[in-house]
Amino acid sequence: MTYLSQGRVLLVGAGPGAVDLMTLRAMRMLETADAVVYDRLVSPEILGFAPPDARMIAVGKGPKCPTVPQERINEILYDLAREGLCVARLKGGDPLIFGRGSEEAEYLRARGVAVEYCPGITAAQGMAASTGVPLTHRGLSTGVRYVTGHRARNAPLDLDWKSLASEDTTLVVYMGAANIAEIALNLMREGLPGALPVMAVSEATTPREIRRVSRLDRIGLDMAAAPLPAPVLFVIGHVVSLYRDTALPFDLPEAMAGE
Incomplete structure (x- = not known):
């Protein structure tokens, strides 16, 4: 070449x-x-x-x-x-x-x-650091999977819902704000409980970060009632139960604050 x-x-x-x-x-x-x-x-x-x-x-x-x-x-x-x-x-x-x-x-x-x-x-790692919600945790999650919640040209989602519906795994959904209700419904159809905790994080790690804790059977309604600014990351799994609203922002030196 x-x-x-x-x-x-x-x-x-x-x-x-x-x-x-x-x-x-x-x-x-x-x-x-x-x-x-x-x-x-x-x-x-x-x-x-x-x-x-x-x-x-x-x-x-x-x-x-x-x-x-x-x-x-x-x-x-x-x-x-x-x-x-x-x-x-x-x-x-x-x-x-x-x-x-x-x-x-x-x-x-x-x-x-x-x-x-x-x-x-990647956004999932940044979210974990800023919120304190781990991607894996002994006794709660033995693995983590990243999936996209959006297809090019708005094509239908064709994810392997059966393999994704594991309570032992943390599921992180990128670009899923528009389809989170459909995603949640498909996961529940494959056996995930409606009470499984879900966290939505908007603009993770930035000064504009917003967090919302919900359940799998409620997250679609919650997002429809009060949409969050993009980008939004969804964390689905028992690790969300560890969330405590105590994480404090790290103050940057003035030279690193950007324009």
């Missing part, structure tokens, strides 16, 4: 939202970028660390909102790299967990564009 002599794309995980949960590598990659192509899940505090002269290109996707098609995002990344630019493709969380990073890398490498990855703390 012959790569372009100068242009390259950095697939950077911005983490779950808080500036200080970015890795040092991610920060360095962002600071060296000539162009930043970013998703809507990247917090404004993090965007404030992009170089002041960098091209800032928003390509965020959202349910029931005008979006930039994935095919067009691929083209934007390629066109910028072909100009000889260092492009930071900034994604919330980790680019390889529901981030389509591998799809973009495949497209770019097939066209001679060098690609580098930088992992990021």
Whole structure:
């Protein structure tokens, strides 16, 4: 494979939202970028660390909102790299967990564009740290599974509900706000009890974080009655019973507070 002599794309995980949960590598990659192509899940505090002269290109996707098609995002990344630019493709969380990073890398490498990855703390880990709700806990959960609650082009959910309906496992649902009632119903049909605790966390780890504790048989109604700002993460399982509203925010040094 012959790569372009100068242009390259950095697939950077911005983490779950808080500036200080970015890795040092991610920060360095962002600071060296000539162009930043970013998703809507990247917090404004993090965007404030992009170089002041960098091209800032928003390509965020959202349910029931005008979006930039994935095919067009691929083209934007390629066109910028072909100009000889260092492009930071900034994604919330980790680019390889529901981030389509591998799809973009495949497209770019097939066209001679060098690609580098930088992992990021995924939203589930950030949520666990900020709320104190563990993803696993002896006697309550022997494993954890991450699933997406949204399909491209609003296609029907086709998850393996039977395998997901395990009381011994913590289930974390990304991008599920629009379909949480359907998700809960399918899990109960496969045997999960309606009283199983559920936590919804909006904008986890940021100053705007909101937490809502409910039950599997109530979470759909609760979200319909009072929707939470996106992004929203759902944690389903007995570990939610450990939640205590005592977690305090970690105060950042002023230099890390963002623009």
